[in-house]
Amino acid sequence: MSNETKTFDQKDEPFTVAGLRIDVLDEAFSWYIRSIDAVVSRDLDQRTAHLDVAKGKGKITTILLVDGNPGIRPSQIAEVLLRDRPATGRIIDHLVKAGDIRREADADDQRAQALYITEKGSALAQEVREIIRAQENDFFDFIPSEDREEFMRVLKRAYINMRNKLE
Amino acid sequence: MSNETKTFDQKDEPFTVAGLRIDVLDEAFSWYIRSIDAVVSRDLDQRTAHLDVAKGKGKITTILLVDGNPGIRPSQIAEVLLRDRPATGRIIDHLVKAGDIRREADADDQRAQALYITEKGSALAQEVREIIRAQENDFFDFIPSEDREEFMRVLKRAYINMRNKLE
DNA sequence: TTAAATGGTTGTGAAAAACAATCTTTTTGT
DNA sequence: ACAAAAAGATTGTTTTTCACAACCATTTAA
Numbered sequence: 001m002s003n004e005t006k007t008f009d010q011k012d013e014p015f016t017v018a019g020l021r022i023d024v025l026d027e028a029f030s031w032y033i034r035s036i037d038a039v040v041s042r043d044l045d046q047r048t049a050h051l052d053v054a055k056g057k058g059k060i061t062t063i064l065l066v067d068g069n070p071g072i073r074p075s076q077i078a079e080v081l082l083r084d085r086p087a088t089g090r091i092i093d094h095l096v097k098a099g100d101i102r103r104e105a106d107a108d109d110q111r112a113q114a115l116y117i118t119e120k121g122s123a124l125a126q127e128v129r130e131i132i133r134a135q136e137n138d139f140f141d142f143i144p145s146e147d148r149e150e151f152m153r154v155l156k157r158a159y160i161n162m163r164n165k166l167e
Numbered sequence: 168m169s170n171e172t173k174t175f176d177q178k179d180e181p182f183t184v185a186g187l188r189i190d191v192l193d194e195a196f197s198w199y200i201r202s203i204d205a206v207v208s209r210d211l212d213q214r215t216a217h218l219d220v221a222k223g224k225g226k227i228t229t230i231l232l233v234d235g236n237p238g239i240r241p242s243q244i245a246e247v248l249l250r251d252r253p254a255t256g257r258i259i260d261h262l263v264k265a266g267d268i269r270r271e272a273d274a275d276d277q278r279a280q281a282l283y284i285t286e287k288g289s290a291l292a293q294e295v296r297e298i299i300r301a302q303e304n305d306f307f308d309f310i311p312s313e314d315r316e317e318f319m320r321v322l323k324r325a326y327i328n329m330r331n332k333l334e
Numbered sequence: 335t336t337a338a339a340t341g342g343t344t345g346t347g348a349a350a351a352a353c354a355a356t357c358t359t360t361t362t363g364t
Numbered sequence: 365a366c367a368a369a370a371a372g373a374t375t376g377t378t379t380t381t382c383a384c385a386a387c388c389a390t391t392t393a394a
Contacts, residue, residue: 021232021235024296029322079185111360151322158199222380280341
C-alpha cells in the first residue's frame with residue numbers, strides 16, 4: 001500500500017497522489033475541485049440515504065430554495081441549479097410526489113407555477129440543514145478559522161465570476 | 168441557529184443567487200465547489216469535444232498519468248480517480264482502442280498490466296495540457312496572485328485531508 | 335498445497351444529462 | 365387588435381455514467 005501522505009509540497013519533490021505524478025493537474029484548481037466534489041457528493045448521498053432528497057444532485061437545493069422562497073417558480077430553481085427545465089421539473093415531481101412541496105398556479109402568470117413547502121417538507125429541510133452543517137464540519141473543520149474566511153471569500157468570488165460569464 | 172461561521176456577508180442583506188436566498192448553502196463550501204465543478208466540467212467537455220478524451224470524467228487524468236508514469240497499472244489509476252476498477256478499465260479500453268495508450272503485461276506480475284503512452288497519446292497529452300492551462304486561466308485568472316497561492320494551499324490541504332479519511 | 339488476496343474483465347440495472355418536440359400562456363411588434 | 369415571438373413547463377428519447385455483482389487468472393499466505 002503506497003500510503004505516503006505528503007502534507008505539503010516540498011521544493012524539490014513534485015506533488016504526488018498515491019505516489020504518482022499528476023502532471024499539470026497538480027496546479028489545476030479545477031482538478032482539486034472536481035475530486036473534492038466527487039467525494040463530498042458521495043458522502044452526502046450516504047448521509048441522506050434515508051430521506052426523500054437522497055441520491056440527488058438538485059433535490060437538496062430545491063427543498064431549501066422552496067422553503068426559503070415561498071412561491072418560487074421552477075424556472076427560477078433551474079437557474080440556481082444550473083440545469084435545464086426538464087431536469088428541474090423532474091426533481092420537483094419527485095418532491096411533490098413525496099409530499100414535501102406542492103404546486104400552485106402563479107397568481108400573476110397562468111403559465112407559471114408557484115411552489116410551496118409542506119409541513120413534511122419543512123421538517124425535511126430542517127434535517128437537511130443539519131446534515132449539511134455536519135458535513136461541512138467533517139470535511140472542512142481542519143481549516144484554521146482565519147484561512148477559512150479567506151477561502152470562502154475566494155470560492156464565492158469564483159462562483160460569482162463564473163455565473164456572470166454564463167449570461 | 169448560530170451563525171458563528173458567517174464569513175464576509177455584509178450585515179443586513181443576505182447573499183442571494185439570482186435574487187433567491189439559498190439558506191445554509193450560502194455558507195457551505197461544498198455547495199460552491201459543486202456548482203463550480205458543474206460548470207467547469209461542462210466547459211471542459213466543450214473544449215475537448217474534438218479529442219479522444221472528450222465527454223470523460225477520468226480520461227484526461229488517465230492519459231496524463233500514463234504519460235507521466237510509464238508502466239503504471241490500471242489499479243493505480245483507479246486509486247487516483249477515486250473510482251472502482253471496472254470504471255477505470257473501461258476508460259483504459261477507450262484510450263487503447265483510440266490508439267493513445269497500450270497495454271503490456273507487467274514483468275513482475277502476470278496478473279497486472281503495464282500501461283504506456285503511444286506517439287499519438289503523447290501528442291494528445293500535450294494538447295490536453297494546453298487546454299487545461301487555458302481553462303484555468305479563463306476561470307481563475309481573476310484571483311489576485313497573492314490570494315491564488317493561499318487558495319491553492321487550502322484547496323490542496325482539503326484534498327489531502329479528504330483522501331486520508333478514505334482509508 | 336489449499337485458501338485467501340490481488341489484478342482485471344464482463345454483465346447488468348438504475349440514474350443522470352442533454353436534446354428535441356410539444357403545449358399553453360404572455361408579451362411584443364406592426 | 366392580431367399574428368408572431370418568447371417564456372414556462374412537460375413529455376419523450378437517447379446516450380452516458382455509476383455502482384454492484386460475478387467471474388477468471390495469478391500471486392501470496394497459511
